[in-house]
Amino acid sequence: MPGVVIVGAQWGDEGKGKVVDLLAKRATTIVRFQGGNNAGHTIVRDGEEFKFHLIPSGILYAEKTCVIGNGVVVDPRVLLGEIDDLKRAGVSVSNLRLSANAHLIMPYHVLLDSAGETKLGKLSIGTTRRGIGPCYADKALRLGIRVQDLLDEKILRTKIRAALEPKQQALRELSVQRRKQLKEAGEEAKASEPAAGVPDPRLDLHAMVEEHVSFGHRLEPHIADTARLCWDALDREETVIFEGAQATLLDLDHGTYPFVTSSNPIAGAATVGAGIGPKDIDEVWGIAKAYATRVGAGPFPTELFDDVGERMLQQGHEYGTTTGRPRRCGWMDLVALRYAVRINGLDALAITKLDVLSGIGPLRVAVRYRSKEGAVLDTFPYHQSILHSATPEYEELPGFDLELTSCRSAEDLPREARDYLGFIAEFVGVPVRLVGVGPGREQAVWLEG
Numbered sequence: 001m002p003g004v005v006i007v008g009a010q011w012g013d014e015g016k017g018k019v020v021d022l023l024a025k026r027a028t029t030i031v032r033f034q035g036g037n038n039a040g041h042t043i044v045r046d047g048e049e050f051k052f053h054l055i056p057s058g059i060l061y062a063e064k065t066c067v068i069g070n071g072v073v074v075d076p077r078v079l080l081g082e083i084d085d086l087k088r089a090g091v092s093v094s095n096l097r098l099s100a101n102a103h104l105i106m107p108y109h110v111l112l113d114s115a116g117e118t119k120l121g122k123l124s125i126g127t128t129r130r131g132i133g134p135c136y137a138d139k140a141l142r143l144g145i146r147v148q149d150l151l152d153e154k155i156l157r158t159k160i161r162a163a164l165e166p167k168q169q170a171l172r173e174l175s176v177q178r179r180k181q182l183k184e185a186g187e188e189a190k191a192s193e194p195a196a197g198v199p200d201p202r203l204d205l206h207a208m209v210e211e212h213v214s215f216g217h218r219l220e221p222h223i224a225d226t227a228r229l230c231w232d233a234l235d236r237e238e239t240v241i242f243e244g245a246q247a248t249l250l251d252l253d254h255g256t257y258p259f260v261t262s263s264n265p266i267a268g269a270a271t272v273g274a275g276i277g278p279k280d281i282d283e284v285w286g287i288a289k290a291y292a293t294r295v296g297a298g299p300f301p302t303e304l305f306d307d308v309g310e311r312m313l314q315q316g317h318e319y320g321t322t323t324g325r326p327r328r329c330g331w332m333d334l335v336a337l338r339y340a341v342r343i344n345g346l347d348a349l350a351i352t353k354l355d356v357l358s359g360i361g362p363l364r365v366a367v368r369y370r371s372k373e374g375a376v377l378d379t380f381p382y383h384q385s386i387l388h389s390a391t392p393e394y395e396e397l398p399g400f401d402l403e404l405t406s407c408r409s410a411e412d413l414p415r416e417a418r419d420y421l422g423f424i425a426e427f428v429g430v431p432v433r434l435v436g437v438g439p440g441r442e443q444a445v446w447l448e449g
């Protein structure tokens with residue numbers, strides 16, 4: 001299976017890191033192809049917890065090449081922080097490669113993300129405020145700064161100068177509008193406070209260039225032509241894993257726009273974000289939790305507001321790795337999952353966190369939606385207004401009380417758990433090949449396809 005793509009099949013945080021970590025055993029190369037440090041994954045190895053935002057999960061295997069592809073947006077401060085943390089933990093990063101074509105999240109992107117969200121108020125997307133959207137916007141506007149620019153001070157200065165001016169202007173306008181909003185809301189005192197750090201030292205051209213030149217020096221040993229590196233590994237018939245961040249329903253084109261991220265987390269985007277051809281992909285895995293969660297705003301038909309949702313939150317420790325926000329929890333949505341199967345061309349599913357459902361029974365899975373006019377919706381609605389007002393209809397399945405955390409084979413799982421997985425596989429038409437029963441590397445059950 002030389003080219004394997006792994007994507008999130010729901011709204012993110014499905015536990016892709018753990019699955020990549022397990023599948024990475026068979027691979028020589030692991031490649032991130034989109035997103036940035038809005039992602040976060042936690043891997044527990046021998047009881048030690050590792051949290052990553054940018055570096056692919058495979059880094060814990062010393063001999064594997066880990067690639068940050070051209071489609072990723074990289075905050076160099078965050079990347080260097082992760083490199084330092086890993087070195088401190090005794091993990092080698094000598095096999096980490098960073099695409100020279102990846103775009104950089106600059107300080108003004110972070111400021112714009114935050115100011116933009118604040119301005120939107122109740123209409124905000126609930127972004128991670130890490131500068132992801134503004135960075136991808138600059139990429140599309142051809143005002144982006146790329147990793148390779150860090151290696152040439154003259155080019156870097158010219159590009160930052162060109163990009164900075166419109167940002168300063170936009171930030172000034174956002175600040176004026178914010179003051180107006182505060183005044184209108186009767187918060188006169190806040191509105192007349194001097195804006196913190198004006199002019200903002202983080203937006204000083206000279207300091208920014210100097211700092212980024214020094215980032216360039218530190219990152220230089222990792223910078224590479226990463227597309228070529230993928231081709232070479234694939235040509236040698238080695239297994240290469242292309243690891244998506246976020247998930248299908250957060251896809252900029254195919255997710256619940258505008259409540260999405262600013263990149264394409266679906267499988268097809270692995271080609272663009274890593275620089276490979278569609279025919280280099282041999283297998284696509286989708287990762288889904290045994291229930292569903294979502295962080296930030298946006299439609300979530302199976303969301304629960306009761307004790308069951310609260311139990312999922314607590315038992316599943318559903319708090320964001322990146323922002324610490326509690327995640328919204330709900331039942332498994334098979335209408336949405338079937339959509340993810342089709343749009344990604346999934347060959348296999350990994351269902352994570354099945355252990356969290358112990359004692360929460362009976363279990364429900366959404367099998368169709370009903371529109372506000374009463375129409376049956378068997379497929380995921382493409383129209384925002386229909387999705388926003390759709391209500392799910394459920395199939396009820398028996399739950400299980402047995403603790404699953406020590407299950408290691410299909411026979412160890414209670415019949416109800418196997419039936420639950422069987423129902424999902426049958427409904428969406430894709431086999432469940434792997435089941436997560438706890439955070440540890442060993443807490444997994446492999447199933448026959």
Ligand code: IMP
Pocket residue numbers: 011012013038039040125126127128129130131132133245246250259260261262295296297
């Ligand atoms: P952004 O990617 O920071 O622009 O945020 C856009 C939307 O995607 C928000 O609803 C975020 O909560 C969501 N999001 C971004 N990254 C992740 C992730 O890794 N897991 C879950 N949700 C995410």
